[in-house]
Amino acid sequence: xxxxxxxxxxxxxxxxxxxxxxxxxxxxxxxxxxxxxxxxxxxxxxxxxxxxxxxxxxxxxxxxxxxxxxxxxxxxxxxxxxxxxxxxxxxxxxxxxxxxxxxxxxxxxxxxxxxxxxxxxxxxxxxxxxxxxxxxxxxxxxxxxxxxxxxxxxxxxxxxxxxxxxxxxxxxxxxxxxxxxxxxxxxxxxxxxxxxxxxxxxxxxxxxxxxxxxxxxxxxxxxxxxxxxxxxxxxxxxxxxxxxxxxxxxxxxxxxxxxxxxxxxxxxxxxxxxxxxxxxxxxxxxxxxxxxxxxxxxxxxxxxxxxxxxxxxxxxxxxxxxxxxxxxxxxxxxxxxxxxxxxxxxx
Numbered sequence: 162x163x164x165x166x167x168x169x170x171x172x173x174x175x176x177x178x179x180x181x182x183x184x185x186x187x188x189x190x191x192x193x194x195x196x197x198x199x200x201x202x203x204x205x206x207x208x209x210x211x212x213x214x215x216x217x218x219x220x221x222x223x224x225x226x227x228x229x230x231x232x233x234x235x236x237x238x239x240x241x242x243x244x245x246x247x248x249x250x251x252x253x254x255x256x257x258x259x260x261x262x263x264x265x266x267x268x269x270x271x272x273x274x275x276x277x278x279x280x281x282x283x284x285x286x287x288x289x290x291x292x293x294x295x296x297x298x299x300x301x302x303x304x305x306x307x308x309x310x311x312x313x314x315x316x317x318x319x320x321x322x323x324x325x326x327x328x329x330x331x332x333x334x335x336x337x338x339x340x341x342x343x344x345x346x347x348x349x350x351x352x353x354x355x356x357x358x359x360x361x362x363x364x365x366x367x368x369x370x371x372x373x374x375x376x377x378x379x380x381x382x383x384x385x386x387x388x389x390x391x392x393x394x395x396x397x398x399x400x401x402x403x404x405x406x407x408x409x410x411x412x413x414x415x416x417x418x419x420x421x422x423x424x425x426x427x428x429x430x431x432x433x434x435x436x437x438x439x440x441x442x443x444x445x446x447x448x449x450x451x452x453x454x455x456x457x458x459x460x461x462x463x464x465x466x467x468x469x470x471x472x473x474x475x476x477x478x479x480x481x482x483x484x485x486x487x488x489x490x491x492x493x494x495x496x497x498x499x500x501x502x503x504x505x506x507x508x
Contacts, residue, residue, distance in 0.1 A: 175206030197507055
């Protein structure tokens with residue numbers, strides 16, 4: 162990321178600069194650096210990857226370089242931002258931020274984007290992925306995304322990375338014999354271990370298998386996937402990037418916004434407070450409709466699927482007003498949040 166020369170130490174690199182997420186990061190961060198002098202600008206993305214120390218020229222990871230610039234090389238004012246991925250519960254960044262705070266004081270560290278508020282302060286927060294999808298998501302007419310009359314699948318659950326909560330959900334559904342009730346995918350570096358339940362290679366979630374690495378299921382952040390699959394399903398099960406029941410603030414990726422854009426009821430296996438966050442933002446959530454509480458465990462999610470006795474087509478019509486509201490409100494909300502993010506005024 163190209164920043165003003167007033168920034169002494171630039172560790173703002175993350176994902177490739179031409180990616181849409183990186184372009185939006187730049188649009189948010191550059192004006193902040195023009196408003197206020199920062200000695201050090203740090204992008205939390207890929208903190209473990211090697212980078213060159215701007216003073217010593219040595220190669221190390223971003224965690225160590227950040228720590229050393231503050232402790233030993235006079236960085237006295239930090240802009241720290243994190244948008245694309247969560248800082249996981251045991252992220253090394255929390256240790257680094259605490260050490261930097263001890264050296265330069267909390268007021269000299271400005272945080273923008275997602276952070277667990279139980280572990281460190283959050284100065285400026287906004288839903289990055291809602292803004293990103295509002296800008297770049299594939300455009301659909303309402304008629305394109307309505308379910309077919311005879312809905313074949315109760316649920317749709319796309320997964321690429323085989324993280325713990327996703328593997329646990331797959332295994333629990335398999336033990337209960339419930340995978341046949343929906344569409345379920347789960348990626349793996351070993352092609353023999355990919356799970357493609359009620360899908361085949363002609364109905365992969367996305368055409369480009371060359372983004373964010375290869376787990377043999379592509380990373381589709383900007384579409385609903387094949388519409389013949391989307392329209393065959395009633396309920397979207399969102400397995401968010403993280404499933405942290407102790408966080409002070411939920412991380413919302415592109416995954417949670419897709420059913421709002423695509424007019425589907427959804428249940429989320431994500432961070433504590435996700436549903437509350439959405440309702441506070443003016444969206445409808447659907448846990449009460451399915452008789453469950455807001456913050457679900459894997460077992461509770463399985464129970465919803467096991468206990469459902471409704472008729473999906475009839476239930477869709479019961480919920481349609483709320484689904485239409487969510488779609489309309491998403492685009493208005495995304496536009497408003499974009500204006501907020503690009504117009505931040507910092508002290």
